[in-house]
Amino acid sequence: MISKxxxxxxxxxNKNLNKEKIIIGVDIxxxxxxxxxxxxxxxxxxxxxxxxxxxxxxxTFVKRLVTRINEVFLIYENSYSLEGIGVAAPGVNYLxxxxxxxxxxxxxxxxxxxxxxxxxxxxxxxxNDANAAALGEQNFGKAKGMKNFIVLTxxxxxxxxxxxxxxxxxxxxxxxxxxxxxxxxxxGRQCNCGRNGCLETYVSATGIKKTVxxxxxxxxxxxxxxxxxxxxxxxxxxxxxxxxxxxIALKAFDYTAEIxxxxxxxxxxxxxxxxxxxxxxxxxxxxxxxxPTYKYFEKYLLNxxxxxxxxxxxGFHNGEAxxxxxxxxxxxxxxxxxxxxxxxxxxx
Amino acid sequence: MISKxxxxxxxxxNKNLNKEKIIIGVDIxxxxxxxxxxxxxxxxxxxxxxxxxxxxxxxTFVKRLVTRINEVFLIYENSYSLEGIGVAAPGVNYLxxxxxxxxxxxxxxxxxxxxxxxxxxxxxxxxNDANAAALGEQNFGKAKGMKNFIVLTxxxxxxxxxxxxxxxxxxxxxxxxxxxxxxxxxxGRQCNCGRNGCLETYVSATGIKKTVxxxxxxxxxxxxxxxxxxxxxxxxxxxxxxxxxxxIALKAFDYTAEIxxxxxxxxxxxxxxxxxxxxxxxxxxxxxxxxPTYKYFEKYLLNxxxxxxxxxxxGFHNGEAxxxxxxxxxxxxxxxxxxxxxxxxxxx
Numbered sequence: 196m197i198s199k200x201x202x203x204x205x206x207x208x209n210k211n212l213n214k215e216k217i218i219i220g221v222d223i224x225x226x227x228x229x230x231x232x233x234x235x236x237x238x239x240x241x242x243x244x245x246x247x248x249x250x251x252x253x254x255t256f257v258k259r260l261v262t263r264i265n266e267v268f269l270i271y272e273n274s275y276s277l278e279g280i281g282v283a284a285p286g287v288n289y290l291x292x293x294x295x296x297x298x299x300x301x302x303x304x305x306x307x308x309x310x311x312x313x314x315x316x317x318x319x320x321x322x323n324d325a326n327a328a329a330l331g332e333q334n335f336g337k338a339k340g341m342k343n344f345i346v347l348t349x350x351x352x353x354x355x356x357x358x359x360x361x362x363x364x365x366x367x368x369x370x371x372x373x374x375x376x377x378x379x380x381x382x383g384r385q386c387n388c389g390r391n392g393c394l395e396t397y398v399s400a401t402g403i404k405k406t407v408x409x410x411x412x413x414x415x416x417x418x419x420x421x422x423x424x425x426x427x428x429x430x431x432x433x434x435x436x437x438x439x440x441x442x443i444a445l446k447a448f449d450y451t452a453e454i455x456x457x458x459x460x461x462x463x464x465x466x467x468x469x470x471x472x473x474x475x476x477x478x479x480x481x482x483x484x485x486x487p488t489y490k491y492f493e494k495y496l497l498n499x500x501x502x503x504x505x506x507x508x509x510g511f512h513n514g515e516a517x518x519x520x521x522x523x524x525x526x527x528x529x530x531x532x533x534x535x536x537x538x539x540x541x542x543x
Numbered sequence: 544m545i546s547k548x549x550x551x552x553x554x555x556x557n558k559n560l561n562k563e564k565i566i567i568g569v570d571i572x573x574x575x576x577x578x579x580x581x582x583x584x585x586x587x588x589x590x591x592x593x594x595x596x597x598x599x600x601x602x603t604f605v606k607r608l609v610t611r612i613n614e615v616f617l618i619y620e621n622s623y624s625l626e627g628i629g630v631a632a633p634g635v636n637y638l639x640x641x642x643x644x645x646x647x648x649x650x651x652x653x654x655x656x657x658x659x660x661x662x663x664x665x666x667x668x669x670x671n672d673a674n675a676a677a678l679g680e681q682n683f684g685k686a687k688g689m690k691n692f693i694v695l696t697x698x699x700x701x702x703x704x705x706x707x708x709x710x711x712x713x714x715x716x717x718x719x720x721x722x723x724x725x726x727x728x729x730x731g732r733q734c735n736c737g738r739n740g741c742l743e744t745y746v747s748a749t750g751i752k753k754t755v756x757x758x759x760x761x762x763x764x765x766x767x768x769x770x771x772x773x774x775x776x777x778x779x780x781x782x783x784x785x786x787x788x789x790x791i792a793l794k795a796f797d798y799t800a801e802i803x804x805x806x807x808x809x810x811x812x813x814x815x816x817x818x819x820x821x822x823x824x825x826x827x828x829x830x831x832x833x834x835p836t837y838k839y840f841e842k843y844l845l846n847x848x849x850x851x852x853x854x855x856x857x858g859f860h861n862g863e864a865x866x867x868x869x870x871x872x873x874x875x876x877x878x879x880x881x882x883x884x885x886x887x888x889x890x891x
Binding site (some may be wrong): 366498 | 629725729845
């Protein structure tokens with residue numbers, strides 16, 4: 196058990212006054228979880244990832260996460276003092292401060308902070324993963340200085356962090372920006388959210404795999420993809436097939452790009468943003484997705500907006516923006532708590 | 544020419560100090576234009592409407608508008624002093640303060656305020672029609688006290704006024720909320736904006752007429768609608784046919800409601816609003832549109848939001864919310880101008 200901040204008689208006693216202060220950031224994805232160690236100048240000192248394996252349940256995941264954090268922190272323990280943990284996860288409700296039935300983590304409603312408190316005596320904060328990525332881009336990435344922008348994270352699902360007039364859009368119930376769950380086709384593909392035709396069943400790592408299988412059915416193109424089963428196939432392999440000119444893989448990227456380009460044109464009609472920033476494994480697959488996405492975006496964009504919206508690719512590796520965003524959110528939460536409680540942080 | 548405020552040596556000389564102050568509000572729609580006279584307590588003293596006939600060009604329209612305003616104001620001239628004119632129109636850009644190529648008024652880019660200044664020496668302000676309706680609902684209607692809501696105006700087209708954290712959403716270029724021009728079907732119906740498949744080609748007075756003609760082609764139901772031509776048919780007639788159980792008219796309402804209900808469920812996923820307020824002639828057609836819209840909205844809503852979003856119908860007659868909103872916007876503009884210019888309003 197890591198216990199950097201000990202609470203005695205409601206006063207914070209920091210045993211590590213001479214040590215450099217750090218925050219641990221965690222980005223929980225449907226497939227992988229990224230851990231990063233960040234100092235108070237937001238230098239990323241360390242980064243690692245491990246498979247989330249959500250089907251094993253929340254308790255098993257937390258135990259594995261704690262083991263990883265302890266393992267990683269062992270290296271830093273002597274010279275650094277842990278001041279907080281910032282966790283980014285899908286389905287986080289800003290108001291209830293819990294994880295609420297995310298489509299790609301079958302954990303139901305989870306009071307993640309309460310569970311983590313069993314293992315750590317350090318302040319823990321929770322933020323929606325796409326909102327964390329938006330904060331990461333706004334503070335340290337491509338959205339520096341921007342007041343109206345959207346960050347799309349294309350992973351197992353599709354997340355969106357929306358910034359309006361400089362602030363994250365939370366909405367009335369803390370649950371705005373669920374763009375991955377906008378329905379683009381009535382009676383379309385089955386989604387983990389229980390409905391059909393959600394954008395993320397088309398535009399995500401899972402979505403492009405589904406598209407490959409639809410194309411294997413619809414088209415008669417010769418393709419090596421006909422030798423792979425659904426369970427084994429992943430989006431990285433689809434990229435590799437596309438690079439080697441597999442016709443099904445190329446068509447799958449084009450189909451995904453058309454839906455993404457149209458969806459982005461629609462987002463512009465909703466929000467009139469300065470930029471849309473794309474991130475995630477699918478986006479990093481060379482220009483396989485990007486080039487046709489630019490083309491379709493232009494095609495489907497309302498005339499007025501032409502030339503006014505930048506489409507940018509995140510400069511961060513997978514999960515880094517969310518880790519940095521979660522850390523900056525954690526640091527802000529700690530500062531607010533210190534102001535609220537007169538330099539007393541109550542973890543109990 | 545009406546000249547209630549005379550400018551001499553940069554000082555405002557109001558000749559009508561003992562008269563009650565009023566504002567004229569104008570809501571320019573694709574089909575009809577509404578004029579209202581509003582006192583400073585926002586009582587609607589008078590209301591009238593006339594056909595916009597946009598195909599005759601902007602200059603003809605403005606001349607007809609001026610004639611109407613003069614005609615109306617003649618009745619009030621002796622006891623009231625005109626302090627400003629607030630105009631609501633589609634395609635208004637908040638930043639450039641002009642009308643920019645609205646889909647349903649083929650006027651191109653129009654500096655409406657400049658044109659109006661040829662006829663009036665009173666402050667004139669311009670606001671997007673759906674934003675004006677949102678202000679009307681927020682200040683005087685169903686959205687009183689709400690901080691996050693969307694107003695949809697279903698007329699010739701489909702307009703949307705979006706309020707986030709208490710403020711109208713303008714976006715980076717003053718052009719957010721063009722929900723009517725989100726594409727819901729690639730290669731769908733031709734839209735006046737030059738693209739295909741926009742929401743308003745399905746959900747609007749024009750949209751339901753197109754749906755009727757599609758159903759007359761797709762289905763073999765017996766229907767009196769088969770005796771009417773496209774040019775003559777309007778949405779009011781479709782309502783009347785539906786009330787008399789015409790199967791094509793009933794199906795047209797159901798089809799429109801399914802697309803609207805799905806679109807509203809998607810808006811919730813974007814904005815997480817407290818309420819969506821519906822207005823316009825189509826909405827007032829008994830429960831023909833509303834009842835199936837509620838059903839489809841519930842069907843397509845992401846589980847999390849269920850029970851959290853109110854669907855409300857505007858309590859205003861057509862155009863009233865926009866007229867009141869345009870007047871409150873005008874009054875605010877006048878106050879700001881007075882603060883900015885030390886009680887000097889410069890109209891030149």
